[in-house]
Amino acid sequence: MNTAARAGLFAGALAVAFAGAYGVGSAVGPVTDEDSPPAHGGHAAGAGAKDEAGKEAGKKGDGHGGGHGEDAGPAAGGLQLSESGYTLDLDTRRIDARSPAELRFAVRGADGEPVTSYEREHGKELHLIVASRDLGTYRHLHPVRDAAGTWSTPVELPRAGDYRVFADFVPTGGPENGLTLGGDLAVAGDYRPAALAEPARTATVDGYEVTLDGALTPGSAREVEFSVGKDGKPVTDLQPYLGAYGHLVALRAGDLAYLHVHPNGEPGDGSTEPGPEVAFSATAPSTGSYRLFLDFKHDGEVRTAAFTVTAGGGAAGAGEQGAESGQDEADGGGHSH
Template sequence: MNTGLKITAFAAALAATFGTAYGVGEGIDPVVADRAPAHDERHTPASPGAGEGDAGHDMPPAGGLQISEGGYTLDLRTPRVTAGDRTELSFAVRDDRGRPVTEYRREHDKELHLIVASRDLLTYRHLHPTRAADGTWTTPVDLPRAGGYRVFADFTPARKGAENLTLGADLAASGPYRPRELPRAAATARVDGYEVELTGNLRPGRASELRLSVSRDGEPVTDLQPYLGAYGHLVALRAGDLAYLHVHPGGEPGDGETASGPAVSFTATAPSAGSYRLFLDFKHEGAVRTAAFTVHAGAQAPSGGAPEHSEGHGH
């Protein structure tokens, strides 16, 4: 797996295992993500010489901000759900002639990755939907709170020369709504008895290493299990517009060099200064868990901020 940053039009960070919802851990730190680039761009870090203040210069594009791109459109057939109810989410990807796409290139063991994130970045799901022969994708989803959400479809059409895309669409969950602040930035996240430590800084326009180390009961976890072809998957969403960054780790299981923990390293470039929410998916003892962080790229952290609140559940 190539080290690098995969960015796409991101209206949302992120989802649970295809067909299974991911829970967001407690004690999460601050992270913000921007709009993602096309396939080749997403895996190419910005020039190392780009300064943090060089907005617009060598900045990677953010993903998930558009419902249509490159001749493809995300057709979300379930634009509204009820908070707290398990609902079948249905959608299709249509080509420039309006036909549902039925052939995709497999990436990280799947044809398409679906992320659902709340506008306040406190709820995150990484889902793995099922595709019918007619190109319709479906997956169950259970969103805990009312409010606005963003759905991100991350895929590469099988057509020769097609680039990786991330398309985004808005999703509404009905019910009583109470807005919440972005959790404060922190270097430690806790989820289901695990503790994840984040070292490194997310920088706008400059590639940097983010290192996440997993431990449990004070002991490092050295037997992480492969999940979707890697020991960890990291998604970053930018606060404010939910621009999407999909970051991939260096190395891969079985390459003879990459250790199975406790640390998983990623190289990432933020598309702009701002606050981001990071979501790390990792697998141990047969279960996938998600640790979340709030981070600030290239700017003084905003004052205030709410303490971390966990409302997710295990995979």
């Protein structure tokens, strides 16, 4: 499946979900949570690509899940364990907080056998997202698969609670636009749920300041643009990460409906600059609060900036104070490759 097709699809369902957590980049993957500092990124494009993504966004969702209410937009993803004959089979269902563990799972086909053939999407056969139900902790991981079809990745989560695991993939011979399946993970320990961060236009991550411009409207495609700066200067040499200059994951507060979104452009397309702006076309599937996790790579490290936005009531509305939400809420764990 080509990037443009998937980008339009994901952009349409994008706002499907966003919810609280902050980011931190490392050799493993993006992470966020309220006990540490943040990190991680998205993709950008020219105006023509953005317009096309927006049109597609208005026509279709991501093919997963369902909408909310009369103003429902595209269908939400990650709400189901099984879809289109494929099932997420979590072998690891419980781990302890603050203890290294291995997360193991398989994707099974209609015949019950593990799937062993996938299409590579943005450099990976499968993208794995782990987020706490209160959206105070977030991880973007890239597990490895053995010949028998079992996936595994090391993980260490700093806070106890209920988590959701999302597998985003394109099985060979399966749905052309791919699937996002979700399952539950219990993390044992002293559970203290965090409150969703307030909407804000600015997030600070490891000395980088990321500014959000744009709003979400239920059922209508809108442009959401992020600008990356450091030490008061725009960053104009972002590095490609997963085939783009930025990577966006969105979770809806409440049910953690998921959407893995990509920017409207890619390195080398002749129109996409390596910063400071990274733009997306996004359509919220419903009114409500969303958490956006923008992953970006600079100086060889992936970092995550997180934002809370509101659809149908203002998205990090004008005049709001910028929040340094990422600053105190990441544990430094995070990206695995």
